[in-house]
Amino acid sequence: MPQPPAARPRGPKPHRVDADQLLDAAQEVFSREGLRAASLRAIARQAGCDPALIYYHFASKEAMFTALLDRxxxxxxxxxxxxxxxxxxxxxxxxxxxxxxxxxxxxxxxxxxxxxxxxxxxxxxxxxxxxxxxxxxxxxxxxxxxxxxxxxxxxxxxxxxxxxxxxxxxxxxxxxxxxxxxxxxxxxxxxxxxxxxxxxxxxxxxxxxxxxxxxxxxxxxxxxxxx
CATH class of the missing domain: 1.10.357.10 (Tetracycline Repressor, domain 2)
Structure with missing residues (x-):
């Protein structure tokens, strides 16, 4: 019986990061682009994670900014x-x-x-x-x-x-x-x-x-x- 083809790799799996690592990434992006121009996708790229992971910790980029101040x-x-x-x-x-x-x-x-x-x-x-x-x-x-x-x-x-x-x-x-x-x-x-x-x-x-x-x-x- 023929075996199904192996699934194609989809690139490196994004690694998990914690809230502090996300805030470090957000700070880098905010400092470079400003809060208004920054995007959650850019923050996730800086952190090396899936953008969806950000929502596990923060509701929005504004919430990330507030957390930076609070830190x-x-x-x-x-x-x-x-x-x-x-x-x-x-x-x-x-x-x-x-x-x-x-x-x-x-x-x-x-x-x-x-x-x-x-x-x-x-x-x-x-x-x-x-x-x-x-x-x-x-x-x-x-x-x-x-x-x-x-x-x-x-x-x-x-x-x-x-x-x-x-x-x-x-x-x-x-x-x-x-x-x-x-x-x-x-x-x-x-x-x-x-x-x-x-x-x-x-x-x-x-x-x-x-x-x-x-x-x-x-x-x-x-x-x-x-x-």
Whole structure:
């Protein structure tokens, strides 16, 4: 009796991936194409899985974006809450240095996430920008609270809007994290890690001189991050 022909192979079988792997892939695609232009098929291709698998974990690409925010921002907020504890009586510049340390520790190795957030703040669709403001606002509120404590203690200028002081501290630090790794290799004799650490320290010293109630007062010594 003749045997039926063997089934033709249909190419490599897509492998299984978990939710975190899908989010990593989504971040890559969102950073490259933007949330509006990105497709679930492109995310599945980046992850190397069947598009149908995405629906097992996430209802939509917007849900994936929300999950990305939820994966990164809450740990940062919790770290900032501890630093902004009103019971902390250390000088304000040392506490602001810890704020920069929290951003460095949690976000410095994730340029894709920073790029994603920046892009969606500028070009994001309705609803997405509001989500970003909600998540990022929680972190910014902790920095603002710390600055307001510094004003109440006579360390920070009273004429400085706390929102702008928060914006300038965080924005410039993120620029250091984004741009120095690109620029440093072009400068002979500099290594990336010490160059970034030096830039972070110099920026905080310059920033503090601009917001201090007494600009002539020296900034306390700033320890290395993690020390």
């Amino acid at each position: 990164r921002i809450p740990p940062l907020v919790e770290a900032l809450k501890r630093i902004a504890d009103p019971a902390d009586e250390r000088p304000t510049p040392l506490r602001l240095w810890e704020v920069m340390g929290a951003f460095h520790r949690i976000l410095s190795r994730d340029s894709g996430f920073r790029s994603l957030i920046r892009g969606e703040i500028v070009r994001g669709t309705e609803g997405i920008q509001e989500q970003i403001q909600t998540f990022v606002g929680r972190a910014a509120q902790q920095v603002r609270a710390l600055l307001e404590q510094g004003t109440a203690r006579g360390e920070v200028r009273t004429d400085l809007p706390p929102f702008l002081a928060t914006f300038f501290l965080v924005r410039m630090h993120l620029e250091i994290l984004d741009l120095l790794p690109v620029i440093v290799p072009q400068v002979h004799g500099l290594a990336e890690k010490p160059a970034i650490q030096t830039a972070e320290r110099v920026w905080l010293q310059l920033y503090w001189r601009g917001i201090a109630a007494d600009p002539a007062a020296p900034c306390p010594p700033l320890p290395d991050f993690g020390a």
